[in-house]
Amino acid sequence: MGNLLVIGAGGVSSAAVTKMAMNPDIFTKITLASRRKFKCDEIAENVKKRTGIVIDTAEVDAMDRIAVIDLIRESGAELLVNLALPYQDLALMDACLEAGVHYLDTANYEPEDEAKFEYHWQWAYQEKFEEAGLTAILGSGFDPGVTSVFATWLKKHKLDTIRQIDVLDCNGGDNGLPFATNFNPEINIREVTAEARHWENGDWVTTPAMSKKVEFDFEGVGKKNMYLMYHEELESLKTHFPEIERARFWMTFGDAYINHVTVLQNIGMTSIEPVMYNGAEIVPLQFLKAVLPDPSGLAALTKGKTNIGDIVTGTKDGVEKTYYIHNICDHEACYREVGSQAVSYTTGVPAMIGAAMVLKGIWRDPGVWNMEQLDPDAFMDMLNTQGLPWHVHELKGPVDF
Numbered sequence: 001m002g003n004l005l006v007i008g009a010g011g012v013s014s015a016a017v018t019k020m021a022m023n024p025d026i027f028t029k030i031t032l033a034s035r036r037k038f039k040c041d042e043i044a045e046n047v048k049k050r051t052g053i054v055i056d057t058a059e060v061d062a063m064d065r066i067a068v069i070d071l072i073r074e075s076g077a078e079l080l081v082n083l084a085l086p087y088q089d090l091a092l093m094d095a096c097l098e099a100g101v102h103y104l105d106t107a108n109y110e111p112e113d114e115a116k117f118e119y120h121w122q123w124a125y126q127e128k129f130e131e132a133g134l135t136a137i138l139g140s141g142f143d144p145g146v147t148s149v150f151a152t153w154l155k156k157h158k159l160d161t162i163r164q165i166d167v168l169d170c171n172g173g174d175n176g177l178p179f180a181t182n183f184n185p186e187i188n189i190r191e192v193t194a195e196a197r198h199w200e201n202g203d204w205v206t207t208p209a210m211s212k213k214v215e216f217d218f219e220g221v222g223k224k225n226m227y228l229m230y231h232e233e234l235e236s237l238k239t240h241f242p243e244i245e246r247a248r249f250w251m252t253f254g255d256a257y258i259n260h261v262t263v264l265q266n267i268g269m270t271s272i273e274p275v276m277y278n279g280a281e282i283v284p285l286q287f288l289k290a291v292l293p294d295p296s297g298l299a300a301l302t303k304g305k306t307n308i309g310d311i312v313t314g315t316k317d318g319v320e321k322t323y324y325i326h327n328i329c330d331h332e333a334c335y336r337e338v339g340s341q342a343v344s345y346t347t348g349v350p351a352m353i354g355a356a357m358v359l360k361g362i363w364r365d366p367g368v369w370n371m372e373q374l375d376p377d378a379f380m381d382m383l384n385t386q387g388l389p390w391h392v393h394e395l396k397g398p399v400d401f
Helices: 011-021 037-051 065-075 086-099 126-132 146-157 185-193 233-240 255-266 284-291 331-338 342-359 377-385
Strands: 002-007 027-034 056-059 079-082 102-105 135-138 161-171 196-200 203-207 213-218 222-229 246-252 275-277 280-282 305-316 319-330 367-370 390-395
Touching: 002 011, 002 065, 002 342, 011 027, 011 037, 011 331, 011 342, 027 037, 027 065, 027 342, 037 056, 056 065, 065 086, 079 086, 079 342, 086 102, 086 126, 102 342, 126 367, 135 342, 146 161, 146 233, 146 305, 146 319, 146 377, 146 390, 161 213, 161 222, 161 233, 185 255, 185 284, 196 222, 196 233, 213 246, 233 246, 233 367, 280 284, 305 342, 319 331, 319 342, 331 342, 342 377, 377 390
Parallel strands: 002 027, 002 079, 027 056, 079 102, 102 135, 135 367, 161 246
Antiparallel strands: 161 305, 196 203, 196 246, 213 222, 222 246, 275 280, 305 319, 319 390
C-alpha cells in the first residue's frame, strides 16, 4: 500500500519500524536512514529477526536538505516519518515540500540554541503544504499524539464541549540504574528544567519548574508523585478546542530523579550555553547526554508499566460529565514483542499508526495538522489492535488537584 522513509535511529524509531514491518499490507517498502548508518543496520537486523521483513538502510544528515531530497527520490517514498531530533523538523519539512512527499513527526520544532518548543514555526507551513497538495501530521506520538486523539474521541462520542483537560503521564518502570532518562537525555532534561505553564481562563499561568507536586493513584502502577509541567500539546489543545477553560500536563518522577536533575542544574550541567574547555567549545547538556546511558539500550533492564491518558470534564446535553481515558503498557511485554521498552513503544506505535492513516488515505487533507484536528476513529481502532488498548470510564465528578 505504501512506501515510506523513516529518519532517525533511536529507541522510538526501532519500535516504530518493527511495528511497520509487522504490518506489511500497509507498509510495502521501508527505508530507514540516519547520520549513523550502523544504527539503522542494527535496527534492520532486529526487524528481520522478528518479522522476516528486509528493510533498506541509508546514511543521511537530516539537516542536509539536498541529501534528504535525493534520498526521498532514490527510495521512491511517498511519506517521510521524522523520528530524529525536533531541531530538524523544519529542514525535513522543507525537503518534503521540494520532493513532493507527505510528512509526519512526533515532536514539535525546538531551536537548538534555545530551550523553547512551540508550534508556530510549523503552523507557518500550513499554506505551503496546502498549495502543494501535501499532508503534514504533527506530533503523532503518545503525548503529544494519542492524548490529543483521546480528547477528540471524547468530544466526538461522549461530550459536546470540553471545559477542562489534564494529561497524566506516568512511567512506573524501573531500570535499576541510579540515573537515566527514558528518552533522549538532552530533550528530556530541557523539558524537565523548563518553567511550568498551563492554560487557565484565557491565559498562560507560569510557575517554577517542578514546583507543583500531586500524588495520584495510577491503575496498574500505584501511587506516584506527578509534577505540573509545560508540554507542547497544551498549545495545540487550547487552540483547537477554544472552549477549554483549563489545560494542564502532569508527569511522574521519582525522588531520586528529581534530586539528580536538581544537582545537575545547580552545577550548570543542564545549560545549553557553550563553554570553553581545553580550547574547545562544548555545550554542557550535550556533554551530559554523551555520558548518560543511552535510553535505547535500557529496554532489557526495564520492568514495570506506564499509564498515560486524559481526565476530561465537559458537558453533554447540558449536563457536566468527567471521563478518564488511558492506556496501560508493560515494559517487559514491549521488549518481548519488539525489543524496546514501553516509553519507546508508546511513541513508536502511534507514529506507525499515524503513518498508516496517511498511507491509507484516511488522513490526507492538504495542510499542516495536529492530531486533535483529525477524525479519531480509525486511529483509535488501530491502537486496540496494535498493542496500545485504551480504557475509558466516567468519573463521579471533576478531579481537583
